[in-house]
Every structure is written in structure tokens, then in C-alpha cells.
Amino acid sequence: MDCKTHKLYHVHGMDSRSYLDMYFSNKEDMAFAEDALKFPMAMFHYQFSTGQTEGTFLIDISLGSVIHHLYSASKFFKKIVLLRFQEKCIMEMNRWLHDRTGAYDWSHTSSAAAELEGTRDQLQEKEMRLRSSIMQILKCDFEQENITSPVLLPLADCIISACILEIISKNEDEYMKNLEKTIKLLKPGGQLLLIALLDETYWVAGAERFHCFKCNEEFVKNAFGKVGLVIDYYAVQRRRNVSDLADYKAILFIVGCKGE
Template sequence: MDSTTHKFYPVHGIDSRNQLDKYCSNKEGMVFAYDSLTFPMANLHYQLSRGRVVGKFAIDISVGSFIHHLYSASNSFEQIVILKLKEKCIMELRRWVHDRTGAYDWSHTSSAAAELAGTRDQLQEQEIRLRSSVKHVLKCDFEQKNITSPVLLPLADCIVSAWLLEIISKNEDEYIRNLEKILKLLKPGGYLLLIGVLDATYGVVGEERIYCFKCNEEFVKNVFGKLGLVIDYCAVQRRSNVSDLTDYNSVIFVAARKGE
């Protein structure tokens, strides 16, 4: 990692509102609408509507302050706990969860979620259901053996992780260790739903270039197998637009079951 030109997310953090504007907004010229919004939401809906990923309790551990990938999870799980590395992301999310003044406007994604669910006339219900499903937004720390310490969470039926592992891991060994820590929060037989980018080395947020660990599809699948995850489904979407904001090649979605 070139520390002179790239910031490392666990150390330096990001401007969470700028990240939302650049990668997940409804603003004109938002070049990553398909990759960041449509692709993950469609794949999560597909997996969670099939009835194979079941239970009552899910954990989300993702980068930034995204919520759009959790609409389908709120249809499937009564309780969701969101884990974040940075306080600014926690504050941003709590503002939305509690519907406070200045909360980020996610209405463009709630309408997309309603369309996926076939309930276009129930847009507000999508947001209400997700807000009521999110029971806690907590801080986590991958330097700890238990990343939620001192809080001890029950094991989850499902964990959703989006765009996180590649920006908190400097190399292959760290990627594996970080994934192992995530899997400690998952029940045997539970599902990990992973969204990530392939062959990326950086992403721009604000004025900063954030380091990304460069990995490919083969590496991700090999690590899953090594850690006892059985892949049920994998989809890879080639990058849809060219932009200097980031250099990833593809977006990957993987649904995998933890061994009993």
C-alpha cells in the first residue's frame, strides 16, 4: 500500500455524506447507479425472496452509511443490528433510522425496493419497515478478538457485508482474518451475503483516495471455501461506467452458507 497517496479506511475514515453523494445518490451524473444501487438491491432481493435464507436476526457490517441494501433484509428478518467502524457513520445512520432533520434522502432507493417487491404504491412502508427492523447501530473494531466487544451479540441467521473487506484489509492474510472475525458472528448453517468490488486499488471520497485491497473472483471463492463457506450463488457484474472516482473492474455478489 502506498501510504503517501492512499488513506486507509480503518485509520483515517471517510466523509460519509460525500461517499453517499458520489456513489449512491439520485443526483444527475451519478455514474455508479447500476453498480452501487441496482445490482446489489436486485441480487439481495433475489436471494432473500427465495426462502432459503431464513431466521429472525440479521447483522449488517458494511462500509459507510448505506441502507439501501437492507430493504430486502427487513422483509425477511424481524431484527437487524448494524455495525460500523466509524462514529460519523453511526451518527449518519442513526439520524436516518430515527427520521431526524437532516437525514439523508433515500427515497429513490425505497421506490426501487418497492418495485422489486411488486408494491409500488407502498413506498413509505419500505422505509417504515426498515427503520422498525433496525434495533441498534453499534460500533465495531476489527482490532479486537470479538469485533463487537464489549457488546456480546447473539449469533446471526444472516450477515450482510457490503464493500467492506477490501478497504479494511491490506493484504490476503488480513482479508482472511477479517472475514473469520465476521463469521464468528454467524450461526452454523447461516448465510453470508457479500457485496464487493474486484481488482480495485482505490476509491475517491471527498479529496482523499482510499486504499482498496486488489482481489479477484477466484481469490474470493477460494477464501470462502477455505473458511468452510459453501457458495450457493455468485454473480459478477462488469463495471458499467468509466470514472476516475475508482478503478474497480467488476462488482461481485456472493451468497454462501456457513458449515454446520
């Protein structure tokens, strides 16, 4: 149950459409609605709507080609850059961004966003607002000193990282290095909003099983402190489903502020 027996997402790639169907679809038998859709969307809505996170420029570094966690951010951040590890995920996101034939249907999440905001009569506006906020989708590589090389991005007011650090890290040392590289893109005084899967060792996409670095709530909190992030808020939701597609025990939402 380690990276020697499971594939590495950022090295081997994955079937991005299958990943969306398994964890984020609107199918009645989709087991992960509470954990993968509702909890992250509610947490980001709370964080942004209460005015606790502000600015103009946001960077999102997340797993796969997901966009549903960004609806609330797009209401407050007019410039968003998405960083992804795989060309297939970037292609998938570009289909949705430019409303092309075959794009993934995220309408169930725009409905959820409208419900959170209390604007159910403005469903199409949610996706339009998010699309207009996204400036670029770039490939990133954490093996590089500048993870977006050759592009040099300005420092962000906010970074969102959803379910990615534990996926691309083989062990504790790599996790810390990857966390440090993430916050290098963050302004002093800026915030990192992170979603982490706790106590997970594997997850499935398509027919492939992928590695995940097993970490708990205490480890993530300590990691924030070691890199100089002051924790502003956190919440944990215990797993709400039964499925052998992934073995996580809980989901952590945590906000850390970078020192001035």
C-alpha cells in the same frame, strides 16, 4: 497504489455524506446507479424473495452509512444490527433511522425497492419497515477478538457484508483474518451474503483517496472455501460506468453457507 500512499477507511475515517453523494445519490450525473444501487438491490431481492435465506436475526457489516441494500432483508428478518467502523457514519445512520432534520434522502431507493417487490403504492412502508427492523447500530473494531466489544451479540442467522473486507484489509493475510472474524458472528448453517469490488486498488470520498486490497473472483471464492463456507450462489456484473473516483473492474455478489 497501495495502503502506504492511500488512506485507510477504518483508521482515518471519511466524509460520509460526500461518499453517499458520490456513489448513491439520485443526481442525474451520478455515474454509479447501476453498480452501487441497482445491482446490489436486485441481488439481495432475489436471494431473500426466493426463500434461499431465512431466519430472524441479521447482522450487516458494510462500508459507510448505506441502508438501501437492506430493504429486502427487512421483509424477512425482524431483528437487524448494523456494525460500522466510524462514529460519523453511525451519526449519519442515526439521523435517517430516527427521521431527523438533515437526514440523507433515500427515497429514490425505497422507490426502487417497491418496484422490485411490485408494491409501488407502498413507498413509505419500505423505509418504515426497515427502520422498525433495526435494533442497534454499533461501532466495530476488527483489531479486537470480539469486534463489537464490550457488547456480545448472539450469533446471526445471516450476515451481510457489502464492500468492506477489501477496504479494511491491507493484504491477503488480513483479508482472511477479517473474513474469519466476520463468520465468527454467524450460526452454523447460517449464510454470509457478500458484495465485493473486484480488482480495485483505490476509491475516493470527498477529497481523499482510500486504499482497497486488490482481489479477484477466484480469490474470494477460494477464501470462502478456506474458512468453511460452502458457496450457494454467485453473480458477477462487469463495471457499467466510466469514472476516476474508483478503479474497480466488476462487482461480485456471493452467498456462502457456514458448515454445521
